[in-house]
Amino acid sequence: MKHRHKLLCRFPRVVIVVLLLFYTTNTVPAQTTLPAEEIAKKALAATVYLEMKDKNGKTLGIGSGFFVKSNLIATNYHVIEGAAKGTAKLVGKNTTYNIEGVTATDKDNDLALLKVTANVIKPLSLGDSDKVRMSEKVYVASNPKGLKGTFSDGIISSRREKLTKERLQMTASISPGSNGGSVLNNKGEVIGVSVSVHRSLDAQNLNYAIPSKYLKKLLAQSKSTKPFSQEKQSISAETYILWGNAKYEIGEYASAISDYYKVLRIQPDDVETYNNMGLAKFNLRKHFDAIADFNIAIELKPDYARAYENRGVVKTELGQYRAAISDFNTAIRLDRELTSAYYNRGLMYALLEQFAPAISDFNTAIRLDPNFASAYLNRGVVKRKLGQNRAAISDYNIAIRLEPDAADAYLNRGAAKEGLRQHLAAISDYDIAIRLKPDYAKAYYNRGVSKVRLGHKLEAKRDFQIVLRLAIKAGDTGLKLSAEKALQRLSE
Secondary structure (H helix, E strand, O other): OOOOOOOOOOOOOOOOOOOOOOOOOOOOOOOOOOOHHHHHHHHHOOEEEEEEEOOOOOEEEEEEEEEEEOOEEEEOHHHHOOOOEEEEEEOOOOOEEEOOEEEEEEOOOOEEEEEOOOOOOOOOOEOOHHHOOOOOEEEEEEOOOOOOOEEEEEEEEEEEEEOOEEEEEEOOOOOHHHOOOEEEOOOOOEEEEEEEOOOOOOOOOOEEEEEHHHHHHHHHHOOOOEOOOOOOOOOOHHHHHHHHHHHHHOOOHHHHHHHHHHHHHHOOOOHHHHHHHHHHHHHOOOHHHHHHHHHHHHHHOOOOHHHHHHHHHHHHHOOOHHHHHHHHHHHHHHOOOOHHHHHHHHHHHHHOOOHHHHHHHHHHHHHHOOOOHHHHHHHHHHHHHOOOHHHHHHHHHHHHHHOOOOHHHHHHHHHHHHHOOOHHHHHHHHHHHHHHOOOOHHHHHHHHHHHHHOOOHHHHHHHHHHHHHHHHHHOOHHHHHHHHHHHHHHHO
16 A cells, blocks of 8 residues: 555556668667657657457456557557457547557567557657666656656666566656556657556555567567457456556556456465455445455465555544554564555554654654655644644645645645744645645635734635535535634624
8 A cells, every 4th residue: 555645634635670672660769868858748649548448348458558650559468468449549638549459469578569540640769778778767658547648757777587588677657557658768769668567556666668679579570450359368367467456546446346356266365466455445435345355365474564554544544543553563563664554653643642653653754765745744743733833844844845736735834834823924825725726625714714813804704705615515514613603703
């Protein structure tokens, strides 16, 4: 399970080129380094979101792909495995292509080439993956949800052999739904195809690039288009896992669970699948079902730290704080470097108003991950509860530097400034929180309070009226009552 951003302040989360006159490729290398912005624009313009379906129209696999010729899309083989048909949607556009079939596949390297009719797309050039150096800067372009392209950067950290095939390990992040995206060098050339190999959703991501030399070989083998099979095909457990993980990442939890059940029919004792299924059920608010899955994962693997932590998080949502702490204790005993377990235990201590151990756990989480914005934020919340407003502001400043669009951090920094009677500075922070999150009722409420203290009653009244409207819309009776009382006091 990823770090939970839960707040304590709930109200008051080629054919190879040998001078063949009749054949050209798009693998001419670029000669200059390009700005990241230009690489992103170029890569995303050739990136697609793939959705593969069975013969009945049910979604099987999803993932990313990119144009390597004006009518050919490269992607991972596991994305299309078992499909009867599929579509490819361009990043940020309404353009969707029906996939006509497959021109070549390489199961060992998890690669496939798909044919579409599209003549206006500028394909990406393929670079030389054998020339990639350790620590070289790389970029990953993908389209995990078909709505908005993602672009991340990192470095090549190592070359590894997986199933006797070479892989480039990198620090650039890849979500399961982004498998099949392009990995580019600083010249804007594709030096690999992204693939995330982790089976457990909450495991440390292992992000790899399938070297472009394998894609070049596949392009050389590309022949006439072969339609997808309309017959039922055997699909491996590993493919169902990857499909389920990809669907989980875009919030299709019920569909992910369906894939996980198929894994268990093939591999009944697959520990990671029980863990992943528990996470999906948790997100569907099926808390007791989620706990049952984590219990099975723990029974199959008693030293599975993540399963204990995840079970603890579910118990947190059920209000079982002490039982949750017990699970976090076990997770930490099994894995002393499990950052999120310290963080979540810190949240529990804070909710139980055991502030010293809460701060200690947030300190440890920050030591293990100095860029853990939510740990700074919630440590600041605890410090503010202890009346340490200046120290809290220092933590909020770091949280904001790490995550500039975190409305919660501005809200809490504003509250700390209000505690120091810095009303105008507090209002400035509430303004930013509202700009980032226009329906942020708590920010309107706090801003109204600050305006009252400045004597700006008419402006405060408008804020409380907005709070009342938002509270009614949300069905929040406590907030509704607070807004009504504030308005009543202003009318007296």
